Amino acid sequence: MDLLPFFQWMGSIPLSTYVLGHTWPAPIVQVIHLVAVAVFVGALIVVDMRLLGRGFTARPLADVARDAQPWLIGAFILLFITGLPSLTSTALKQYYSPFFWWKMEALLLGVIFTFTVRRKIIQSDEARLGSVWPKVVGIMSIAIWTSVTIGARLIGLMG
Amino acid sequence: MLESSISLREAFNFYPWLLTTHVLFTSWFAGLIIMMDLRLAGIGNLSTPFSQTQKRLFPWQMATMGLSSLTGLLLFYGDPMRFYPSFYFWLKLTLMALAGVNAVVFHMTVYEQALSRIEAKLTEARSWVSWDFSGVVPFEARVAGFLSLVLWASVIITGRMIAYSALVPQWWLDLGLNN
Numbered sequence: 001m002d003l004l005p006f007f008q009w010m011g012s013i014p015l016s017t018y019v020l021g022h023t024w025p026a027p028i029v030q031v032i033h034l035v036a037v038a039v040f041v042g043a044l045i046v047v048d049m050r051l052l053g054r055g056f057t058a059r060p061l062a063d064v065a066r067d068a069q070p071w072l073i074g075a076f077i078l079l080f081i082t083g084l085p086s087l088t089s090t091a092l093k094q095y096y097s098p099f100f101w102w103k104m105e106a107l108l109l110g111v112i113f114t115f116t117v118r119r120k121i122i123q124s125d126e127a128r129l130g131s132v133w134p135k136v137v138g139i140m141s142i143a144i145w146t147s148v149t150i151g152a153r154l155i156g157l158m159g
Numbered sequence: 160m161l162e163s164s165i166s167l168r169e170a171f172n173f174y175p176w177l178l179t180t181h182v183l184f185t186s187w188f189a190g191l192i193i194m195m196d197l198r199l200a201g202i203g204n205l206s207t208p209f210s211q212t213q214k215r216l217f218p219w220q221m222a223t224m225g226l227s228s229l230t231g232l233l234l235f236y237g238d239p240m241r242f243y244p245s246f247y248f249w250l251k252l253t254l255m256a257l258a259g260v261n262a263v264v265f266h267m268t269v270y271e272q273a274l275s276r277i278e279a280k281l282t283e284a285r286s287w288v289s290w291d292f293s294g295v296v297p298f299e300a301r302v303a304g305f306l307s308l309v310l311w312a313s314v315i316i317t318g319r320m321i322a323y324s325a326l327v328p329q330w331w332l333d334l335g336l337n338n
């Protein structure tokens with residue numbers, strides 16, 4: 001399936017022409033996106049560290065995860081909202097960037113993993129998890145989301 | 160012009176990778192700081208005592224700050240004349256210094272006093288213990304938490320804005336640092 005016409009259409013919608021026709025929308029959207037990245041990473045990493053036996057070890061895993069959840073979800077929604085105008089206003093650049101597709105594939109994997117496997121593990125009774133699975137899940141989570149960050153940053157730097 | 164500075168900048172794809180690494184480490188550092196500050200501000204991670212968010216995250220905050228600073232220094236070293244005339248670069252350094260001062264002042268005042276009260280087993284310790292475990296954080300501590308959140312968010316924002324060298328106040332351009 002060729003998505004080129006879809007990306008051409010995204011580049012022509014009013015949101016894109018508005019962002020491109022003004023000076024401040026693009027940088028404002030980008031800086032909000034980045035602050036949301038920091039909150040998202042924080043909410044993700046305290047739980048992943050807990051899975052690896054680091055950080056908030058005095059609290060049960062499920063408590064740490066429950067505390068982090070609203071910040072994870074909230075930041076993700078903010079990332080999505082600010083990501084849209086960034087994507088549509090540079091749609092063709094994104095379409096031709098290998099790093100954009102790298103980011104999107106890693107992102108899809110990250111979302112599926114976080115809301116299925118990882119979610120099940122962090123809500124489980126720790127005593128029944130054993131010592132191996134939490135560590136595997138924690139490392140996979142960090143690895144997948146790190147590859148999202150790397151792909152994302154390289155779109156702007158290496159095309 | 161130092162030769163190693165030029166070769167660092169021109170090495171095949173090294174600079175983009177260096178910037179990417181800087182962004183990655185910075186996001187880890189900022190994330191860990193934010194998770195502690197949310198607790199201090201009384202708006203997040205409330206089931207973990209503040210003293211634990213501080214103690215248990217501190218080594219990781221320092222390690223990621225070290226990696227972030229190292230990659231940041233290399234970025235500066237590889238292209239100093241890009242940063243020297245940059246309004247947002249100097250603003251970012253100032254904000255980082257302010258965030259550091261905020262953290263040190265909080266530690267030396269509110270936090271130290273609270274910890275020493277516990278050690279001295281004074282009666283006031285009860286209030287410290289209760290704020291460590293509850294969401295009811297003293298006003299001074301909340302201020303430190305919110306200030307830190309705002310300052311570090313501003314550091315991220317100004318860091319990204321370095322790329323927009325034209326979107327700066329006219330008086331800055333009038334300084335003529337570009338010449």
